[in-house]
Amino acid sequence: MRRIAALPLIALALIGAKADDGTATAAKLRDAALEKNVAWELVESLTTEVGPRLAGTPKEAQARAWGAAKLKALGFQNVRIETYDMPTWVRGEEEAWVLGEHSQPLAVTALGRSGATPAAGIEAEIVHFANVEALEAAPAGSLTGKIAFVTHAMARTQDGSSYGYFGVVRRSAPSIAATKGAVATLIRSMGTDMHRNPHTGGTNWAAGQTPIPAGALSLPDSDQLERLLKRGKPVRLKLVMTPRFIGNQQSGNVVGEIVGREAPDEVVIIGGHLDSWDLGTGAIDDGAGIAITTAAAKVIMDGKQRPRRTIRVVMWGAEEVGLLGAAAYAKANSGDKIVAAAESDFGAGKVWKFGYRVAEGAKPLMATIAKVLAPLGISHDTANTNRGGPDVQPLATLGVPTLAPEQDGSDYFDLHHTPDDTLDKIDPKALDQNVATYVAMTWLVANSDVQLGPVAAGPAR
Amino acid sequence: MRRIAALPLIALALIGAKADDGTATAAKLRDAALEKNVAWELVESLTTEVGPRLAGTPKEAQARAWGAAKLKALGFQNVRIETYDMPTWVRGEEEAWVLGEHSQPLAVTALGRSGATPAAGIEAEIVHFANVEALEAAPAGSLTGKIAFVTHAMARTQDGSSYGYFGVVRRSAPSIAATKGAVATLIRSMGTDMHRNPHTGGTNWAAGQTPIPAGALSLPDSDQLERLLKRGKPVRLKLVMTPRFIGNQQSGNVVGEIVGREAPDEVVIIGGHLDSWDLGTGAIDDGAGIAITTAAAKVIMDGKQRPRRTIRVVMWGAEEVGLLGAAAYAKANSGDKIVAAAESDFGAGKVWKFGYRVAEGAKPLMATIAKVLAPLGISHDTANTNRGGPDVQPLATLGVPTLAPEQDGSDYFDLHHTPDDTLDKIDPKALDQNVATYVAMTWLVANSDVQLGPVAAGPAR
Ligand SMILES: [Zn+2]
Ligand SMILES: [Zn+2]
Ligand SMILES: [Zn+2]
Numbered sequence: 003m004r005r006i007a008a009l010p011l012i013a014l015a016l017i018g019a020k021a022d023d024g025t026a027t028a029a030k031l032r033d034a035a036l037e038k039n040v041a042w043e044l045v046e047s048l049t050t051e052v053g054p055r056l057a058g059t060p061k062e063a064q065a066r067a068w069g070a071a072k073l074k075a076l077g078f079q080n081v082r083i084e085t086y087d088m089p090t091w092v093r094g095e096e097e098a099w100v101l102g103e104h105s106q107p108l109a110v111t112a113l114g115r116s117g118a119t120p121a122a123g124i125e126a127e128i129v130h131f132a133n134v135e136a137l138e139a140a141p142a143g144s145l146t147g148k149i150a151f152v153t154h155a156m157a158r159t160q161d162g163s164s165y166g167y168f169g170v171v172r173r174s175a176p177s178i179a180a181t182k183g184a185v186a187t188l189i190r191s192m193g194t195d196m197h198r199n200p201h202t203g204g205t206n207w208a209a210g211q212t213p214i215p216a217g218a219l220s221l222p223d224s225d226q227l228e229r230l231l232k233r234g235k236p237v238r239l240k241l242v243m244t245p246r247f248i249g250n251q252q253s254g255n256v257v258g259e260i261v262g263r264e265a266p267d268e269v270v271i272i273g274g275h276l277d278s279w280d281l282g283t284g285a286i287d288d289g290a291g292i293a294i295t296t297a298a299a300k301v302i303m304d305g306k307q308r309p310r311r312t313i314r315v316v317m318w319g320a321e322e323v324g325l326l327g328a329a330a331y332a333k334a335n336s337g338d339k340i341v342a343a344a345e346s347d348f349g350a351g352k353v354w355k356f357g358y359r360v361a362e363g364a365k366p367l368m369a370t371i372a373k374v375l376a377p378l379g380i381s382h383d384t385a386n387t388n389r390g391g392p393d394v395q396p397l398a399t400l401g402v403p404t405l406a407p408e409q410d411g412s413d414y415f416d417l418h419h420t421p422d423d424t425l426d427k428i429d430p431k432a433l434d435q436n437v438a439t440y441v442a443m444t445w446l447v448a449n450s451d452v453q454l455g456p457v458a459a460g461p462a463r
Numbered sequence: 464m465r466r467i468a469a470l471p472l473i474a475l476a477l478i479g480a481k482a483d484d485g486t487a488t489a490a491k492l493r494d495a496a497l498e499k500n501v502a503w504e505l506v507e508s509l510t511t512e513v514g515p516r517l518a519g520t521p522k523e524a525q526a527r528a529w530g531a532a533k534l535k536a537l538g539f540q541n542v543r544i545e546t547y548d549m550p551t552w553v554r555g556e557e558e559a560w561v562l563g564e565h566s567q568p569l570a571v572t573a574l575g576r577s578g579a580t581p582a583a584g585i586e587a588e589i590v591h592f593a594n595v596e597a598l599e600a601a602p603a604g605s606l607t608g609k610i611a612f613v614t615h616a617m618a619r620t621q622d623g624s625s626y627g628y629f630g631v632v633r634r635s636a637p638s639i640a641a642t643k644g645a646v647a648t649l650i651r652s653m654g655t656d657m658h659r660n661p662h663t664g665g666t667n668w669a670a671g672q673t674p675i676p677a678g679a680l681s682l683p684d685s686d687q688l689e690r691l692l693k694r695g696k697p698v699r700l701k702l703v704m705t706p707r708f709i710g711n712q713q714s715g716n717v718v719g720e721i722v723g724r725e726a727p728d729e730v731v732i733i734g735g736h737l738d739s740w741d742l743g744t745g746a747i748d749d750g751a752g753i754a755i756t757t758a759a760a761k762v763i764m765d766g767k768q769r770p771r772r773t774i775r776v777v778m779w780g781a782e783e784v785g786l787l788g789a790a791a792y793a794k795a796n797s798g799d800k801i802v803a804a805a806e807s808d809f810g811a812g813k814v815w816k817f818g819y820r821v822a823e824g825a826k827p828l829m830a831t832i833a834k835v836l837a838p839l840g841i842s843h844d845t846a847n848t849n850r851g852g853p854d855v856q857p858l859a860t861l862g863v864p865t866l867a868p869e870q871d872g873s874d875y876f877d878l879h880h881t882p883d884d885t886l887d888k889i890d891p892k893a894l895d896q897n898v899a900t901y902v903a904m905t906w907l908v909a910n911s912d913v914q915l916g917p918v919a920a921g922p923a924r
């Protein structure tokens with residue numbers, strides 16, 4: 003019985019053996035990437051020469067010019083910028099101050115799409131809510147003339163899941179508070195560090211709602227406010243926050259290709275997003291993703307053999323402000339035969355797990371990829387439910403298969419969307435491990451004739 | 464021969480045995496401090512309720528009122544505020560921006576006593592110097608119209624010696640640059656962290672010299688500027704920095720005592736400094752020192768026996784801006800019989816070594832103290848050259864013996880003089896170990912009849 007049961011496994015092993023040529027080349031390319039790739043040069047150049055590059059601003063346009071020039075210089079084909087227009091928000095002054103006997107400044111930053119105070123600021127009492135549920139339970143009108151102060155219990159996690167779960171505070175609390183009459187909302191930053199650098203990030207308003215000032219306090223400042231509230235007396239703040247909406251501006255996605263040798267119309271997409279928040283230089287979010295994926299394609303380009311399929315590097319624009327580049331990309335390119343898509347947008351920590359979302363028939367190919375990644379310390383997530391990074395979501399929603407090297411994000415939210423997102427936070431060795439991962443994975447998919455789809459189309463998760 | 468040589472050691476051991484009563488009480492008090500003391504409550508209260516407290520400002524006055532109230536509430540005797548007037552400097556706007564194709568903001572803060580730019584700022588090219596020697600070698604007039612940018616190689620050290628050695632950059636570079644025509648000076652922060660919080664701290668001007676704007680860049684920003692310079696083209700900055708001198712203001716030292724039972728006129732001084740820089744809430748510099756020494760005296764006060772000598776807690780004012788409180792204190796109290804003085808002003812890290820500077824005859828007492836401190840993981844520095852914390856320097860210069868529990872400052876310069884100097888950086892267990900150290904040391908000296916002096920008077924080190 004045991005012998006007979008083992009037969010199918012042997013058959014599978016033979017199928018694996020049939021793919022050995024691709025595997026050997028993938029392993030060679032993987033090791034070449036660990037030896038030498040241009041990822042560090044790219045992220046050093048982008049963060050130093052361009053620096054912060056808020057979506058819709060001239061700095062993002064500068065980043066596009068940078069991206070197109072780099073792709074051309076590296077030898078990519080069909081380099082182009084695909085533009086679109088987008089509503090644009092820019093930061094102004096921002097200052098918060100405790101009034102009265104415990105007067106002191108607080109470190110604050112506006113959330114993306116925040117409304118503005120008058121230039122002279124506002125003064126109001128704060129009302130504390132431990133979470134969004136407590137805020138939702140506040141009676142209508144109960145916050146009239148007050149500043150809602152909403153905290154949460156986000157924790158350090160390897161996979162970033164705590165951000166998804168608690169992120170509702172940043173995304174929704176300001177809108178909810180506005181419906182209850184609040185004149186402003188301050189949240190505890192969605193972050194895990196104890197430095198006085200608040201974490202920005204987009205917040206959402208209901209259709210037709212007038213944005214109120216919405217800011218984040220650093221964690222030490224949020225804790226300080228909670229300690230002051232524990233004294234039992236009302237705490238009043240002065241808040242100055244003067245961001246502006248500057249109307250529609252041009253943004254765009256930057257694209258470059260290695261055209262496939264046998265199936266040039268079948269496209270494997272890898273990329274990152276080119277825009278960043280304005281506080282840091284966008285090193286881990288997402289200069290690293292741009293660098294990792296571009297460098298990986300370059301390593302493949304410099305290999306002995308061109309891949310069967312086309313590899314397309316996409317540098318999406320306007321991710322931070324609502325996946326605007328990704329939406330424009332999916333719309334403009336929905337006629338393409340996109341075999342699979344992967345985005346690197348979770349920092350520069352080592353890849354620790356390989357996930358994906360593909361058709362059943364592509365599982366052996368996934369197992370082959372996992373085997374080539376294993377020497378990099380990467381385990382295999384066989385759940386087949388990973389929809390990948392943010393900018394591939396509009397594609398995934400159309401039914402495009404996704405590939406998802408998962409990075410260790412244990413310290414990602416120490417830096418995410420803060421002034422501290424700078425080049426020095428990237429470990430070159432971990433960056434190279436990411437490149438090697440993308441090289442092996444991308445090569446094996448691009449050089450294969452296995453179809454990774456169809457997968458179910460469906461609503462965004 | 465060996466037996467005879469050993470005799471004096473036995474004699475010493477007997478002397479040690481004679482002090483056993485004091486030692487046993489010291490050990491009991493030490494262990495009581497580890498069980499329960501008020502240090503955390505004190506530093507929590509000072510940093511939360513008062514917060515930043517720049518010397519000469521109303522916030523420092525608020526801190527004095529806080530100090531006197533706490534000392535009275537804790538049961539100290541002879542609580543008083545000893546005032547003096549001092550020239551006062553306050554921060555204004557501060558902003559730095561790279562101009563031209565690599566335009567981006569830089570994180571900057573003014574050094575204490577910095578001059579000001581016009582409100583609209585200045586624009587000038589930067590000239591890099593790797594250290595003060597290189598700056599000194601620049602020809603006269605060579606910096607006319609330029610911004611001097613001075614870096615250094617300060618490193619993480621347990622004893623803080625790297626700060627003393629490289630600190631010349633902060634203390635002297637702006638003055639030197641001004642003599643060569645510079646319109647401003649920017650230094651790499653005297654710090655060891657890679658966060659975008661620049662480190663402030665006082666800088667010095669020659670007599671009669673007109674201060675020029677003098678700021679510090681965070682380490683990531685300093686590195687960014689160096690990377691931009693490596694591109695080989697001139698780098699121009701815009702700098703806005705508008706601090707002001709607001710004339711003479713009142714400052715003061717806060718004092719409280721436990722009056723000695725047998726020799727009340729013999730005084731053992733312990734303390735910290737009450738003022739802080741304005742960027743953080745002064746938790747590790749020097750709320751911790753205030754809390755440690757006050758809590759230590761309180762533990763002794765709550766013990767069964769009052770000490771022979773008077774224990775005096777001093778909360779010095781205006782340390783950060785040039786030891787002004789300490790100078791006023793030494794001048795006003797030079798007639799006192801000060802047995803010894805100790806200041807805690809190096810954060811809240813664990814004490815790892817016990818040093819001092821005393822007369823030969825007091826060495827056995829020092830050995831006894833070291834023995835009682837050993838269970839806390841503290842070694843014995845027998846060099847007998849340690850002049851202690853900054854605010855006891857004017858006393859040491861008059862010949863007052865100094866006691867110096869040395870704290871582990873490995874991460875002190877990650878936080879020192881930055882917005883990040885906040886309560887969350889203090890480890891309560893390490894804080895308690897400090898209190899236990901001060902309790903044992905202070906008790907043994909205050910309950911002894913051994914004279915610790917005279918030591919040589921002499922110039923400041
Ligand atoms: Zn991102
Ligand atoms: Zn982001
Ligand atoms: Zn200090």
Ligand SMILES: [Zn+2]
Pocket residue numbers: 748783880
């Ligand atoms: Zn200091």
